[in-house]
Amino acid sequence: MVSTGCFAANVGGCGGRLSLEHSLSFSLLREMGDELEVSGFPWLPAGTTKRVAARSLGSKVLCETHNRHLANLDSAAATFFRCLRACIRHDGRGSVGTVQGELVEQWMLKCLLGFDAARHVVVEGQRRTFALATQFDLLSKLFDGHRWTDGRGLYSASKSQSPISTSNSLSFGPLWDTTLDRCSGCVLSFSGIPFILQIGDPEYHDWHLANWHYRPDFVEFDHGGVKSGVNIQWAEPTGMGIVIRTVEDRQTPPH
Numbered sequence: 001m002v003s004t005g006c007f008a009a010n011v012g013g014c015g016g017r018l019s020l021e022h023s024l025s026f027s028l029l030r031e032m033g034d035e036l037e038v039s040g041f042p043w044l045p046a047g048t049t050k051r052v053a054a055r056s057l058g059s060k061v062l063c064e065t066h067n068r069h070l071a072n073l074d075s076a077a078a079t080f081f082r083c084l085r086a087c088i089r090h091d092g093r094g095s096v097g098t099v100q101g102e103l104v105e106q107w108m109l110k111c112l113l114g115f116d117a118a119r120h121v122v123v124e125g126q127r128r129t130f131a132l133a134t135q136f137d138l139l140s141k142l143f144d145g146h147r148w149t150d151g152r153g154l155y156s157a158s159k160s161q162s163p164i165s166t167s168n169s170l171s172f173g174p175l176w177d178t179t180l181d182r183c184s185g186c187v188l189s190f191s192g193i194p195f196i197l198q199i200g201d202p203e204y205h206d207w208h209l210a211n212w213h214y215r216p217d218f219v220e221f222d223h224g225g226v227k228s229g230v231n232i233q234w235a236e237p238t239g240m241g242i243v244i245r246t247v248e249d250r251q252t253p254p255h
């Protein structure tokens with residue numbers, strides 16, 4: 001049986017039923033525990049966060065065949081965030097792991113397309129869809145790993161002092177370009193560490209990318225001189241990285 005309602009239908013090859021897909025990857029959510037703190041969902045008032053069960057975030061937006069095809073992105077993301085969490089919790093020194101950057105970009109794109117298809121996108125209090133899955137260049141990036149070389153891709157902040165939380169917090173949402181009335185990407189914050197995936201032409205978006213690093217080669221944590229970090233490999237290394245001098249949230253002990 002061929003599914004209808006799969007957001008990847010435009011690339012062809014749908015198969016099986018619609019599978020229960022977690023917009024932020026079940027493997028990642030499982031990493032973070034049974035419950036997590038989320039924000040930006042349509043059922044939440046703007047600017048508020050809520051603790052929810054990870055299983056409640058599922059939606060049926062991909063067929064089984066396409067879901068299987070993208071499983072490697074979920075495992076890459078789970079590795080990335082597991083390594084970041086190990087650094088935040090001081091569970092290691094030096095390099096605690098390596099992840100392929102293009103896979104993280106593809107995973108964030110999958111999350112954004114899933115959010116859009118599930119109508120989880122809220123702009124100024126209104127649910128809306130950007131119909132992102134009709135843009136063939138986005139599907140080509142997602143399924144074929146098409147390399148972006150024009151400033152689109154992953155960015156991270158270069159703040160020297162970031163409030164890093166040891167609790168499981170995750171927020172995710174679209175970036176809405178008010179001038180062009182289009183989605184220009186998405187922003188994800190993992191325990192206070194922000195990442196942007198820029199999918200639109202960045203020349204229009206300098207305002208939100210100022211002070212952000214494009215495709216950092218590493219994310220390093222400095223806990224009072226004790227350093228640990230995650231390496232991010234790119235087809236074309238940038239030679240730049242992010243250094244985060246942690247300020248611990250002492251309200252929430254590591255667990």
Ligand SMILES: [Zn+2]
Nearest residue numbers: 006014063066
């Ligand atoms: Zn499909």
